Amino acid sequence: MSQDSSNYANVRAFTALLQQYARYPDPVVLMYLHYTFIVHAVENDSNLHRHLLYSYGKSGMPMDALTIFWKITEPELTLWNFVIRLCAKHGENAVSFQLFIRMQVQGNLPDQYSYASILSACHFEEDLWNGKCIHAAILENTVAEDVVVLTALVNMYGECFSLDYANEAFLSMQSQDTVAWNAIITMNIHHGDCEFATLLYKTMQNKGFVPDSVTVTGILSAYANLATLNKGIQLHAQIIASSSKVNAIMITSLLNMYGKCGNISAAKRLFDGICKVDSVVWNAMISAYAQNGQGNDAIELFNQMRNEGVKPTKTTFLVVLEACTNEKAFVCGREMHLLIKQSGYETDLMVGTALLTMYGKCGFLEEAFHVFDKLTNRTVVPWNALIACYSQCTCSADAIQFFDQMLSEGLIPDKITFMNIFPVCSALATIAECMRMHSIAERIPERDDNVRAGLMSMYGKLGRIDDVKSLFYSCSCSASVSVWTALVAAWSEIGSDDNALECFNQMLVEGVLPDKVATVSIITAFANQCSLRRGLYAHACILGAQLELEIDVQNALFSMYAKCGNIDAALSMFKKISIRDAISFRVMIAIFVQLDNMDEAVHVFWQMLYEGMAPDDVTLATILTLCGSHGALSQGLKLHTCSIYMDNLDGFVIETALLSMYSCCGCLRKAWKIFETSGPKDDSIWTSMIEACAFHGEGEACVSLFGYMQQEKSIPDKSTLIKLLLACSHAGLIDEAVHAFCNFSSYHSCEMIVDHFNCMVDVFGRVGQLQEAVEMVKIMPFLPNTFSWSILLSSCRMFFDVKRGESAAASIFELEPENVATYVSLSNIYVTAGASDVGWS
DNA sequence: CGAAACTATG
Numbered sequence: 001m002s003q004d005s006s007n008y009a010n011v012r013a014f015t016a017l018l019q020q021y022a023r024y025p026d027p028v029v030l031m032y033l034h035y036t037f038i039v040h041a042v043e044n045d046s047n048l049h050r051h052l053l054y055s056y057g058k059s060g061m062p063m064d065a066l067t068i069f070w071k072i073t074e075p076e077l078t079l080w081n082f083v084i085r086l087c088a089k090h091g092e093n094a095v096s097f098q099l100f101i102r103m104q105v106q107g108n109l110p111d112q113y114s115y116a117s118i119l120s121a122c123h124f125e126e127d128l129w130n131g132k133c134i135h136a137a138i139l140e141n142t143v144a145e146d147v148v149v150l151t152a153l154v155n156m157y158g159e160c161f162s163l164d165y166a167n168e169a170f171l172s173m174q175s176q177d178t179v180a181w182n183a184i185i186t187m188n189i190h191h192g193d194c195e196f197a198t199l200l201y202k203t204m205q206n207k208g209f210v211p212d213s214v215t216v217t218g219i220l221s222a223y224a225n226l227a228t229l230n231k232g233i234q235l236h237a238q239i240i241a242s243s244s245k246v247n248a249i250m251i252t253s254l255l256n257m258y259g260k261c262g263n264i265s266a267a268k269r270l271f272d273g274i275c276k277v278d279s280v281v282w283n284a285m286i287s288a289y290a291q292n293g294q295g296n297d298a299i300e301l302f303n304q305m306r307n308e309g310v311k312p313t314k315t316t317f318l319v320v321l322e323a324c325t326n327e328k329a330f331v332c333g334r335e336m337h338l339l340i341k342q343s344g345y346e347t348d349l350m351v352g353t354a355l356l357t358m359y360g361k362c363g364f365l366e367e368a369f370h371v372f373d374k375l376t377n378r379t380v381v382p383w384n385a386l387i388a389c390y391s392q393c394t395c396s397a398d399a400i401q402f403f404d405q406m407l408s409e410g411l412i413p414d415k416i417t418f419m420n421i422f423p424v425c426s427a428l429a430t431i432a433e434c435m436r437m438h439s440i441a442e443r444i445p446e447r448d449d450n451v452r453a454g455l456m457s458m459y460g461k462l463g464r465i466d467d468v469k470s471l472f473y474s475c476s477c478s479a480s481v482s483v484w485t486a487l488v489a490a491w492s493e494i495g496s497d498d499n500a501l502e503c504f505n506q507m508l509v510e511g512v513l514p515d516k517v518a519t520v521s522i523i524t525a526f527a528n529q530c531s532l533r534r535g536l537y538a539h540a541c542i543l544g545a546q547l548e549l550e551i552d553v554q555n556a557l558f559s560m561y562a563k564c565g566n567i568d569a570a571l572s573m574f575k576k577i578s579i580r581d582a583i584s585f586r587v588m589i590a591i592f593v594q595l596d597n598m599d600e601a602v603h604v605f606w607q608m609l610y611e612g613m614a615p616d617d618v619t620l621a622t623i624l625t626l627c628g629s630h631g632a633l634s635q636g637l638k639l640h641t642c643s644i645y646m647d648n649l650d651g652f653v654i655e656t657a658l659l660s661m662y663s664c665c666g667c668l669r670k671a672w673k674i675f676e677t678s679g680p681k682d683d684s685i686w687t688s689m690i691e692a693c694a695f696h697g698e699g700e701a702c703v704s705l706f707g708y709m710q711q712e713k714s715i716p717d718k719s720t721l722i723k724l725l726l727a728c729s730h731a732g733l734i735d736e737a738v739h740a741f742c743n744f745s746s747y748h749s750c751e752m753i754v755d756h757f758n759c760m761v762d763v764f765g766r767v768g769q770l771q772e773a774v775e776m777v778k779i780m781p782f783l784p785n786t787f788s789w790s791i792l793l794s795s796c797r798m799f800f801d802v803k804r805g806e807s808a809a810a811s812i813f814e815l816e817p818e819n820v821a822t823y824v825s826l827s828n829i830y831v832t833a834g835a836s837d838v839g840w841s
Numbered sequence: 842c843g844a845a846a847c848t849a850t851g
Binding site for chain 2: 019050051054057077078079081082085111112113114115116117119120146147148149150151152153154155177178179180181182183184185186187212213214215216217218220221247248249250251252253254255256259279280281282283284285286287288313314315316317318319322350354
């Protein structure tokens, strides 16, 4: 066989391979094939070049495609257009333009497809000038009226400049086609005008154009953004009825629509019935869960996705992290971090920001900062996320420091920055800081009514109603609903509920309808004043505004009824909410906990689990504490079992609560078990264990725990010391008490409080060392309070010491002349000492 | 075999 014919056979074989490849594109396989061609010296076949070029294009590798392209001598116009379009599609806009110029230099005149391709290389505002140049060239050309070119212009102006210009290009078409309609519809959706997009959709059909899958996709996202579930369902039904082929993109749009409209079960039914090889549909379903407060289902679905071998993408990380953040699922979040590291997305700005937000929401500020620190070319977005983390964890000073650091790095804060930093200033309660932030905020370009409202609520929280008012009156035009809300809240903050109500009325009079946020904050304001009458009034005012269906409003309403003392109304509202969220349950549980109604609290808690909602650790911990105080061991055990299956809970909080619950229910051994099996211990769990031992009279155990705690470098706080001293006192462990007391005072003398000394009075008094007890009262660096003397008095009574008892009683009378108990105690001393005849009456 | 404008999840 000659060299030529063998080469020919190779070319045919490789061509076949490449065609096969097109069905399952994979960059690694493609590069391997390319390498093999070179080895077999068939690489220079021009036919093969074309195949390779297209294959690289399909795999989304524009630069490799270009390398092949340059080897082709005198490529025809279609190939030029192909590579221009390919580079544009993958963000290589500059390369597209170079190709476009080079093509013409080599004597090829652009046709309508060339113009359409090069226009698609203009995506951003910065590209507008290029786009306009191309537009000018088109106007000189015969293709100026071509619908393809004009559609590309619609898109270019829509993405780089304004909807108006896009509309102009659309209207300048002599006749539109479906694709052109699709372009103008999607442009309106991208600009947020979904109502108009649906109107265009109707018009298009009236004019006889048949919507295709692209139209449907766009309209579905319009319905999603408008949250018009019924329209969405209707369109879904039409899709099914038309029995046209449903592609993955349409499925994704449907999932998104159901998710945004809050109909998770419909989304899940759809999802279960499709072929799930594409990560995008998984992402959409995970996101639907995450956005509807079902973070645990989102996480579970993600695990299923991995089990089925679907590769997570950047978006997967973003949506799963969102779920972890909402659920405070730290364990899962940390696993995600590992995966993200492996995928090389750790330093991606979006992923990094989502990751640091997750850590921050879970309360792990160090980890959050660590992620932040690794990000390069930081924009204002990760800074805002970092500041928000520290602000929400009430690390106000750090938040301010980061703010200043951000400024010194030359970044300009945006309104989100201020939305985060204003609450920090009110938390710090330093007026100088508030004014400094105020003056910086005055200088940012995008200050708007939300920034103004933020400022007003900052001053409002500090009670500076005059500053709030002057900001309100400095509005150049009529105040927006957020500004009105801030004013109402500020009046309410200083307890002037008449003014708050008057402002609310004034707002209604001026035709400003309360939105969701306004309604919630107004209802909450009245709830905090326990003003049922005003709360009812606010409730009545919003009845017409379709707001009573909003879950946040419903939560605020029933909580208001409870705070104002009308529990029955609260409960019946709670029961009537059709789609309750996790917040509804947490609020309702908190209400019952506050009422010390364990049965109802536990009942709502189980109901919450039954409806698929995850409790947070605070909710579970408060219920456990309630069970403890009611001695409800069997409920406590059930809750313990159930907590084992939740991974979104803060271990320390739950373990500490469990420990206390067992201790209060009399199971010291179970409390010990919790303590022993918990990992590294924080201060609160040490303290709880000491308290538990004290409660059960295990004084010696308290003392040794206290010792261990200090060995572990855990610093006992003042309340731990009190628990310990009480335990020692009950167990008569004088030396141990003295030791702990002296030890603590030598290291933390500034934390010593009068209660510590009172405990020591009790320690000595209880065993009859009355002289030492008196000394304790004398040497304390505080003025002894009634308790100090009362403790001494009761010891004197126990040991029949009339003289010291009289002197203690005299001191109490000085402090509290009306204290009847003292008379009783003293008379008891006289009686027991057989000295009732000493002349006191 | 292969061109073009409009398409989903964040």
